[in-house]
Amino acid sequence: MDAFDHLLHGFSVAAQPLNLAYVFLGCLLGTVIGVLPGIGPAAAIALLLPITYGIEPTSSLIMLCGIYYGAMYGGSTTSILINTPGESSSVMTALDGYAMARSGRAGAALAISAIASFVAGTISVVLLSLLAVPLAGFALKFGPAEYFTLMLFAMTSVAALTGPSLAKGLLSMFLGLMFATIGIDLQSGQQRFTFDLPELQDGIGFIVVVVGLFAIAEVFSGLEDLLKGRSEIIRMSGSLWLTREEWRRSVMPILRGTGIGFFKGVLPGAGATIATILSYSVERMLSREKAKFGTGMIEGVAGPEAANNASTGGAMVPLLTLGVPGSGSTAVLLAAFIMYGLQPGPLLFEKRPDLVWGLIASMYIGNLVLLVLNLPLVGVFVRLLYIPIGLLLPMVVSISAIGIFAVNGNIFELYLALGFGVIGYVFRKLAVPVAPLVLSLVLGGMMEQSFRQAMTISGADPGVFVRSPICISLLAASVLALSIPFVAPLLRRLVAQPAAA
């Protein structure tokens, strides 16, 4: 088999001691960057680019890619421990991961996210090795109309995550959509809801909202508990490792999450985030204990964590085969390729097989390195929870503040985060979920833009949304997702009645 020969050759490149060292370095840096909120993999790779200039291209790209997928491993840690996702792709992990930590299962949550990441990362590299070339054209089939229907599907899935009260979930989601409209409108160039503040022209950044709603709100309620003398230290219950039961429940979510993540990753644009939403809603839909989601279900950690890691392998498909980056991070990786005078695309596979396959092989090794690196860290990270609350809260605030300021160097955003902290605290008091707000903020802008792009292209003909098979099947799936909560109880009653009679 051709791909197999190439891969073997790739391993001979990746296994050179120097390249092994770069894989390790990249994975280590990625983990650290993933753990800290704020500086994401895209900025980290960009900042490191000038330093790697003298290094041999293959080694350098092996390291930079290690940072990219390594950050996906680290991203879950703060979600689980302090309820602060560092990337939009770890918002879903926070829902059940943090709940697990509150009930003393932080060790298990961290362990399953490392294992899910490893399995998903490895499988997605296998898929990348086998399918990269055949899948190349898939990413191009998605135009604005297809994206809009995909986002619609993702949003309907978010609406299904709203927990016990649909009204509260929708409130949170619509607020998120409203915040998403702030800033200069791309299609008309006009300002919307900016109150003439230049700081608002580019909209409200994800990291600002997430730090406010999750981290700062957490600090406020921690403060309240402390003042009321209710603050209790979380005791670890059971071992740090997974129980047999937890293992059993995680296997299928990991496999399903991997599939969803890889194929969503192939499509450019918010791949990892949408993949986590889809994976979470699939797990919730298939579960017999739907109501318990959000209270510490390990399926809700295993699935999304697998999905966001698998998407990194998927995202390499359009990058390597077409030279089309699917995300901020892969765009910087593309810049790195070009800096070395390498043009990703079909020709790259022919011209530099050593580099492409060496890089792919290094991703197998990198995933192993990350597992070995992250599992022992579980023991270290859970000890964070033993830090007295009076020390932990100021630490969370200062790390978050540095994270926000480091991105854009903008003090206004710190105040904005504080404002969202207040909103988050109020939401918590009223039992309104915050995840729909964050996710609709990330997806809402893209959803609106793709809607209007499609309408401009079609000359204001809405028929554009039912013209391709992809659009039609996504629309059908959205209708299905919305109707299940209504139809399912009805069906159950219909089935139950004859039985009772």
Next chain:
Amino acid sequence: MHPDSRMSRKLPLVASTRRTMLRMAALASGTLLGFSLSTAPAQAQGWKPSRTVELVVFASPGGGNDKAARALQKIWADNKIVDAVVANRVGGGGTLAYTYVSQKAGDGHYIAIAQAGILTNQLAGRTNLTYNDMTVLPYIGTEPVSLSVRTESPIKTLKDFADRLRKDPASLTISPGSTLASTNHFVVALLARAVGSDPRKLRMVTFGGGAEAATNVLGGHIDAMVNASNNAVPHMQSGKMRILGISSPKRAASMPDVPTFREMGFDVIQDSWYVFLGPRGMTQGQIDFWDDVFARTMKTPEWKKFVAENGWEFGFMPSREAAAFMKREHEEARSIMSDLGALKAGQ
């Protein structure tokens, strides 16, 4: 707009590139002089930074002008020219970065890298800050702007494209990358104007950036894109895109086979330029210092390498010429934006 006035506006620009080339020749011959100056103890009444300089960019790390700033910073550090840090101040299409620097009146330690947004933001009424509120420092080069379609497209030449616009300006979907009323948008607007169509009727679609626009062109979702040639050249090399033309005054070194709009008989000249700005009230000594720094930087092999690898076109104008250049660009942008109906009343 009368075609003649368009002509007369174009001429000084051509003249200025010629002047630039003369200037570059002069600089090359002045290398020896520069060398002897740098070995001299210090320039007589010259100004020198007394601490680390802040090089302010409005892109996020990794974005277009951030890459250029980081290349400059590294050249300055390696050649011990200036001690600088790159500061990313993202927001308002550059307005936050410009405002930040403009507030450091008289302080030569703050410079910002500027692109056409400094002109169009104010003309569109998004900010009151103009380049007149700042000190114009040297011009350091441009990126050619190219018009491209996918290989399968029935549009084979710039003439085919122009014919379609002449018959019906709304018959093609075109992406100017991420911003309307930008240099990229101006290229198509000027082309529409040249064939007697109303630029306001153009069907422009914006995307998150050049890469996203390229994906949509390759997938056949839109007809064409007009943006920094960097976005199209790789796809042209792999045989998936056709570049119909570039809007530079002359052909680009990075794609010698691609004709200019002017060669094809369309009077369209628009470049994506890079100019440095400092706060208002800089002393002549400070301006001279930066003129000297950039003149020396442009001659380093590292900068030449950067220019070649990023498909830039080499160009340099010292502060005085750059200020005149900005004035012309401002007038031109005002005229095109007025045609596009994108001009804020009273600007």
